[in-house]
Structures are given as structure tokens and as C-alpha cells.
Amino acid sequence: MRTQLNWAHFIAMQAGVVPLSYGMPGVAKTAVHRALAKKTFRRFIQLILRQLLPEDIKGVPVPSKTMIDGYEYDCVRYLMSDELLQAHHEPCVVLLDELTHAGNDTMGSAQELINTPPEKCWMAACANPVEQSTNGIDLAPPVVNRMCILDWERPRASR
Numbered sequence: 305m306r307t308q309l310n311w312a313h314f315i316a317m318q319a320g321v322v323p324l325s326y327g328m329p330g331v332a333k334t335a336v337h338r339a340l341a342k343k344t345f346r347r348f349i350q351l352i353l354r355q356l357l358p359e360d361i362k363g364v365p366v367p368s369k370t371m372i373d374g375y376e377y378d379c380v381r382y383l384m385s386d387e388l389l390q391a392h393h394e395p396c397v398v399l400l401d402e403l404t405h406a407g408n409d410t411m412g413s414a415q416e417l418i419n420t421p422p423e424k425c426w427m428a429a430c431a432n433p434v435e436q437s438t439n440g441i442d443l444a445p446p447v448v449n450r451m452c453i454l455d456w457e458r459p460r461a462s463r
């Protein structure tokens with residue numbers, strides 16, 4: 305019987321559940337997700353969370369106005385990055401990479417994206433053990449509660 309490594313991750317993505325691929329650095333987590341996108345003819349969008357600010361994920365706030373019942377109100381709208389805008393309109397694989405490297409504010413913005421992933425995208429996250437992370441940030445309980453946490457098994461080719 306042939307063992308299929310990490311299939312649970314990809315099944316969860318297709319079912320609309322965000323899997324967290326949890327494993328040591330350098331075991332092909334990102335490379336396998338990139339290959340999945342290529343094989344399924346989807347755009348690959350990698351969001352390296354330690355390099356992002358919260359507004360890079362949620363969008364940059366811009367003052368705006370809106371009309372409600374004939375009255376104009378001041379409000380704020382958020383402008384998305386072109387990558388996230390594409391994720392809302394094209395089939396893609398969005399990888400929230402290095403989740404345990406991100407600060408709490410960035411992790412909170414990522415949580416909003418995890419709560420409501422774009423309709424046409426498969427979303428996944430990758431994380432290293434805290435002791436192997438640059439910042440060593442534990443995952444916040446609300447983030448953990450919204451994902452399927454799965455240990456990542458290293459593919460044989462990368463051993």
C-alpha cells in the first residue's frame with residue numbers, strides 16, 4: 305500500500321477549511337503548495353507574514369463617504385493589494401507563510417482572512433515550531449480555533 309503524504313492538508317483546502325502545515329523549516333511546505341497551484345492551474349499567492357504589516361492583509365484605510373437614507377456619512381474603506389484582489393476573482397492557492405514568525409497584529413489580520421477566505425481560492429498556512437521561528441510567537445488561540453492543524457511530513461525527495 306502506497307502512503308500519500310500530507311493529503312489531509314489538500315483535502316481540507318478543497319473543503320474550505322484552512323489547514324496549518326506545521327513542521328520544521330526546510331521540509332518543502334511552501335514548495336509543495338506552489339507545486340499544487342501549478343498542477344491545478346491556479347495562481348500561487350504567497351503572503352510571507354513576517355514581512356507584512358496588518359494593513360498589507362486587510363487593506364490600506366482610505367477616507368471615504370457613503371450615502372444612507374439620503375444622508376452622507378464619513379467612513380473608511382480598505383484598498384486591497386492586487387494579489388488579494390486577484391484571489392477574490394481568480395482560482396488560486398493563497399499560502400499564509402511563516403505564521404509563527406508574524407507579530408500579533410499581523411496574525412490578527414491573517415485571522416480575518418482565514419475567517420472569510422476568498423470564494424475561488426484554496427487557502428493554507430504554514431508554520432514552524434516556535435523554537436525554530438525568527439520571532440517565536442505562539443499562535444493565538446482564536447487563530448488556532450479557525451484552522452485544521454496538521455503535522456507536515458517531509459516528502460522523500462527532500463530528505
